[in-house]
Amino acid sequence: MKILIVGAGMAGLSAARILAKYHEVTVVDKGRGVGGRMATRKIGDCQADHGAQYFSVQSDDFQSLINQLLTENVVSTWQLAQRTNIRYFGSKGMKTIPKKMAENINVILNEKVSEIVNNKLLTESGNEYFFDQLILTQPVPQIQELLKQSSMLISAKDESALNGIKYEPCIAVMTVLNQVTEIPSGGIMLENQPVAWIADNFQKGISDKPCVTLHASADFSTENLEGDLNGIAQKMLESVEEFIPKSSIETFQVHRWRYSLASSRYPTSFYQFDDKAIFMAGDGFGIGNVEGAFLSGLKVAEFIVEKSLKTAR
Template identity: 75%
Template structure:
C-alpha cells in the first residue's frame, strides 16, 4: 500500500517510522530540512535551537523511545532552576531528534504541496505523488488552505473539528554573543514580560560559542507578527538588557513561528476526514507539544496497521 505523508515534523516522522516497515511510505516537506519546530540553526560560529527548546515525557511509549535516544547520546536531560521536573533536549540540537527518526525513511524536501486531486498530490514544482492513504500533519490552517485550493468539500463535522483547533504564534530571536550569560541552569522563564523565555545554548551544551534564544510572549507575538522582523528583534533584545547587555551582542536573527503552540486541540490523537482516506495528525491533536505530536503519529500508524 502507498502511504503519503505531508510534513516531516515529529508527527509525520513518528508515523512513517512505523508504517515504513510494512508499506511503501513517502514523506514530503516544503522546507529545505526536516523537523519542523524541532529546529536548530547556525549563527556565525554558534548554534542555537530556535524552535522547541526542550520537552517533557509523560507516556510509556515516548519514554521508551527517549530512553533509546539517551543511550545513543542523542538526547540529554535538562533541569531548569524554575521547574521541578526533568526536561529533555537534543544533545547536539533539537534537530538531531527528527533527523535520527528519519533514518531509512524516504523523505523528500523542498516539495510544497499545492493541490490534491483524488488520490494524487501535486507539488509546486509540478511533481505528482499517488497514494492509497494520505496523512496530513501540517498546522490545520495550512491543511484548510490545501483543501480549498483543491476545491475539496468536507463535511460539517470535519469543518467543526478543523475550526476547533487554534494556534498561538511565537517570534523567536537567536543572537551570537561575545560572552556567556550567567543564567542559573542555562534558561530563564519570565512572566508579564514581552519575552517569555531566554536560553543560553552555550550553557545548554549545543554550541561552542555563546548564543541565546529568546521567545516572545504570545501576546507580544500576536501584536508584532506582521511587523518588520529586524526592528522586532531589536525591541526584544532591548527589553532584556538586564540579562543580555547590548554590548555583548554580535549579531542576531529573527524567525516567525505562526503556529508555535496548539492552544486548542482535538481530543483524539488523530482524525480521519469523513468518507476519505485522508488522516490528520500533529500537535493539534491529543495532548499537544513535542510528545503529543510523536504520539499522534504513532497512534495513527498503529490504527492504520
C-alpha cells in the same frame, strides 16, 4: 499499500517509522530539512535551537524512544531551575532528534504540496504522488488552505474539527554574544514581559560560542507578527538587558513562527475525514507539544496498520 505523509516533523516521522514496516511510505516536506519546529540554526560559529527548546515525557511509548536516544547520545537531560521535573533536548541541537528518526525513511524535501486530486497529491514543483492513504501533519490552517486549493468538499463534522484547532504565534530571536551569560541553569522563563523565555545555547552545550535564543510571549508575538522583525528583535533585546547586556550582543537573527503552539486542540490523537482515506495528525491533536505530536503520529499509524491487517485476513 502506498501511504503518503505530508510533513517531516515529529508527527510525520513518528507515523512513518511504524508504517514503513508494513507499507510503502513516502514523506514530503516543503523545508530544506526534517524536523519542523524541532529546529536548530547555525549563525557563524554559533548554533541555536530556535523552535522547540526542550520537552517532557509522560507516556511509555515516548519514553521508550527517548531512552534509546539517550543511550545513543542523541538526547540529553536538562534540569531547569524553575522546574522540578527533568526536561530533555537534542544533545547537538533539537534537529538531531528528527534527523535520527528519519533514518531509513523515504523523505523528499523541498516539496510544497499544492493540490489533492482524487488519490494523487500535486506539488508546486510539478511532481505527482499517488497514495492509498494520506496523512496531513502540517498546521491546520495550512491544511485548510490545501483543501480550498483542491476544491475538496468536506462534511460539517470535518469543518467543525478543523475550525476548533487554534494556534499561537511566536517570534524567536537568536543572538550571538561576545561573553557568557549568567542565566540560571541555562534557561529562564519570564512573566508579563515581551520575552517569555531565554535559553543559553552555550550552557545547554549545543553551541561552541555564547549564543542565546529569545522567545516572545504569545501576546507580544500576536501584536507584532506582521511588523518589522529587526525592530521587534531590538525591543525584545532591550527588555532583557539585565540578562543580556547590550554591549555583549554581536549579531542576531529573527524567525517568525506563525503556528508555534496549538492553544486549542482536537481532543483525540488524530482525525480521519468522513468518507476519505485522509487523516490529520500533529501537535493540534491530543495533548499537544513535542510528545503529543509524537503520539499523534504513532496512534494514526497504529490505526492504519490494524485496519489494513484486518482487511488482509
